[in-house]
Amino acid sequence: SYRKGGYHAVRIGDPFASGRYIAQRKLGWGQFSTVWLAYDTQSSKYVALKIQKSAQQFAQAALHEIEVIRSIADGDPSNSKCVVRLIDHFKHTGPNGQHLCMVLEFLGDSLLQLIRFNRYKGLELNKVREICKCVLIALDFLHRELGIIHTDLKPENVLLLSTIDPPKDPIRSGLTPILERPEGGTLNGGSTMNTIEKKLKQRARRAIANISSRRGSMGGEALKPARCLDGIDMRCKVVDFGNACWADKRFAEEIQTRQYRAPEVILQSGYSFSVDMWSFACIAFELATGDMMFAPNTGEGFSEDEDHLALMMEILGKMPRKIAVGGARSKDFFDRHGDLKRIRRLKYLPLDRVLVNKYKFTDTDAREFMEFLSPLLEFSPEKRPSAQQCLQHPWLNLRSSDGQSKVDAGMNKLKI
Numbered sequence: 001s002y003r004k005g006g007y008h009a010v011r012i013g014d015p016f017a018s019g020r021y022i023a024q025r026k027l028g029w030g031q032f033s034t035v036w037l038a039y040d041t042q043s044s045k046y047v048a049l050k051i052q053k054s055a056q057q058f059a060q061a062a063l064h065e066i067e068v069i070r071s072i073a074d075g076d077p078s079n080s081k082c083v084v085r086l087i088d089h090f091k092h093t094g095p096n097g098q099h100l101c102m103v104l105e106f107l108g109d110s111l112l113q114l115i116r117f118n119r120y121k122g123l124e125l126n127k128v129r130e131i132c133k134c135v136l137i138a139l140d141f142l143h144r145e146l147g148i149i150h151t152d153l154k155p156e157n158v159l160l161l162s163t164i165d166p167p168k169d170p171i172r173s174g175l176t177p178i179l180e181r182p183e184g185g186t187l188n189g190g191s192t193m194n195t196i197e198k199k200l201k202q203r204a205r206r207a208i209a210n211i212s213s214r215r216g217s218m219g220g221e222a223l224k225p226a227r228c229l230d231g232i233d234m235r236c237k238v239v240d241f242g243n244a245c246w247a248d249k250r251f252a253e254e255i256q257t258r259q260y261r262a263p264e265v266i267l268q269s270g271y272s273f274s275v276d277m278w279s280f281a282c283i284a285f286e287l288a289t290g291d292m293m294f295a296p297n298t299g300e301g302f303s304e305d306e307d308h309l310a311l312m313m314e315i316l317g318k319m320p321r322k323i324a325v326g327g328a329r330s331k332d333f334f335d336r337h338g339d340l341k342r343i344r345r346l347k348y349l350p351l352d353r354v355l356v357n358k359y360k361f362t363d364t365d366a367r368e369f370m371e372f373l374s375p376l377l378e379f380s381p382e383k384r385p386s387a388q389q390c391l392q393h394p395w396l397n398l399r400s401s402d403g404q405s406k407v408d409a410g411m412n413k414l415k416i
């Protein structure tokens with residue numbers, strides 16, 4: 001990935017855009033890019049510099065992403081819609097070719113890191129509500145005002161506003177002889193693809209389908225101590241528009257990251273804005289419980305898709321026959337009665353029971369949270385509320401009694 005067409009190797013102190021931006025440290029990386037904290041000498045502020053791989057297909061993807069985030073910036077002049085802001089973009093030529101670079105506002109940890117820092121215990125419900133509001137504001141804006149579907153909403157792609165102050169004295173010139181390799185670790189313990197995969201595998205193991213008790217041992221996994229989250233304003237922004245599309249210009253059949261994928265995408269029965277609402281519900285569940293809502297696996301005699309559909313039905317009830325048989329891929333999974341062909345016995349446990357039995361929610365918390373989530377998890381995409389409707393839901397304005405839900409009480413013991 002460090003060859004022609006691949007990543008651009010960055011040294012701390014490297015200048016970009018004729019010296020306007022100076023690389024400070026690496027923030028993260030993805031399949032398409034490395035992302036660096038950079039100092040903007042013009043505005044005297046820190047920014048995030050996303051440096052795309054140079055090969056043609058990556059350049060094209062970057063042009064698309066720039067087009068999307070530019071229309072977002074144009075539609076949100078006051079920068080109040082909880083989506084990442086594009087500040088600038090330019091081309092940078094290096095030994096591996098020409099790299100498109102996006103200058104973005106500098107944000108903080110992702111929700112995945114937040115869940116992890118919190119030892120997968122689930123956040124206090126009041127904090128979940130705050131995050132949900134931000135994500136819904138972003139989705140309402142993208143969907144209703146811009147006609148954009150994100151198509152890859154997941155905890156990694158929602159970043160908290162940075163709560164860590166970057167260094168007071170920025171590195172101003174390229175004298176530091178340290179090369180940070182894209183595939184190496186990052187200073188914030190962030191995301192190499194391998195680590196993400198490992199994390200996902202570890203997390204899949206504790207997914208609700210597979211664990212008996214979430215409050216048992218941590219499986220020997222070395223985790224950072226839970227962070228004290230008191231007083232942190234839980235504001236966040238949606239990032240990574242590399243896969244976003246306009247609803248009237250969809251290009252991919254298979255969208256979304258597996259665990260956050262809506263049933264109509266698996267069945268290939270057409271999709272629209274409501275796929276983001278499905279992913280949003282999965283994220284809300286994960287924030288509140290620390291576990292992924294659906295973590296399907298391939299098994300003996302069935303595929304990951306089939307396991308996924310089975311997990312959905314176990315929590316949400318049987319999929320209406322019309323929907324089950326209505327997609328281009330339905331015949332791969334369902335018989336003509338709308339029953340799964342290869343997974344015959346489902347263990348039904350409704351969402352509120354899962355919340356009480358497995359996650360020790362109070363009956364009230366469970367019922368209220370389920371009333372918020374279950375409309376978003378309707379098998380029929382048309383029945384799911386829009387982000388605008390969801391923003392009106394009373395759950396968002398509830399306050400857990402004396403500020404302490406059961407989930408939070410468990411968390412306090414872990415504070416250091």
Ligand code: ATP
Pocket residue numbers: 027028029030031032033034035048050084104105106107108110156159190191239240241242
């Ligand atoms: P993917 O393979 O997920 O498509 P990508 O190459 O498109 O990745 P992003 O997901 O945009 O890259 O960014 C990679 C990582 O860099 C993020 O997960 C995050 O850790 C970090 N990052 C991205 N944008 C910012 C930002 N504005 N501020 C701080 N960190 C950021």
Ligand code: MG
Pocket residue numbers: 030156157240
């Ligand atoms: Mg990403």
Ligand code: MG
Pocket residue numbers: 030032240241242243
């Ligand atoms: Mg991307």
